[in-house]
Amino acid sequence: EDQVTQSPEALRLQEGESSSLNCSYTVSGLRGLFWYRQDPGKGPEFLFTLYSAGEEKEKERLKATLTKKESFLHITAPKPEDSATYLCAVRTARQLTFGSGTQLTVLP
Amino acid sequence: GAGVSQSPSNKVTEKGKDVELRCDPISGHTALYWYRQRLGQGLEFLIYFQGNSAPDKSGLPSDRFSAERTGESVSTLTIQRTQQEDSAVYLCASSLDFGQGHYNSPLHFGNGTRLTVT
DSSP states (O other), X not given: OOXXXXXXXXXXXXXXXXXXXXXXXXXXXXXXXXXXXEOTTSOOEEEEEEOSTTOEEEEXXXXXXXXXXXXXXXXXXXXXXXXXXXXXXXXXXXXXXXOOOEEEEEEO | OOSOEEEOSEXXXXXXXXXXXXXXXXXXXXXXXXXXXXXXXXXXXXXXXXXXXXXXXXXXXXXTEEEEEOTTSOEEEEEOSOOGGGOEEEEEEEEOOGGGTOTTOOOEEOOOEEEEEO
């Protein structure tokens, strides 16, 4: 059975304090890994797609990386507006599986 | 608009009543998904429509839940005889059909319908 685990469940950072969120997966035949941001009262907003090990994508203060077993979402010098829940999802030929998310709070 | 549209945005209903939730996907997106998200929880898969194939209904929690899709456009999720445990945000998403090789196509979500059963 495909499994996607995100850690930590919650993370509190001071503004400017860089950190990483983890998404580990056990699937057969990865076809793509997706990162989303979800603000309260909103649907998840697409951030990145990663397809193969070694791939990296960047957007502003966020950088996503992928290995054969996990993905990291690195947040460099975060700002309070980066506070949100970050979700990862893994696609195989058969299905799409979401992790339970990391709730990030960035304090001013 | 260019995004996924869901209506209503909020719905309050009495226990035992039926409700219908609507989703308008992005034009050209042949795949459509429904998810449920309880307060503070992750996304719970409900049902998936992919082109003309039979829908994947494996996530529907009971026979009170059903969904339909007209061609490659609007979908409705119906919950009959609502119960208090049905209270949640119901999210719809659409994407290109990964069954046709669009594996990298991300899901694009609407902002959901917040359902409250009193």
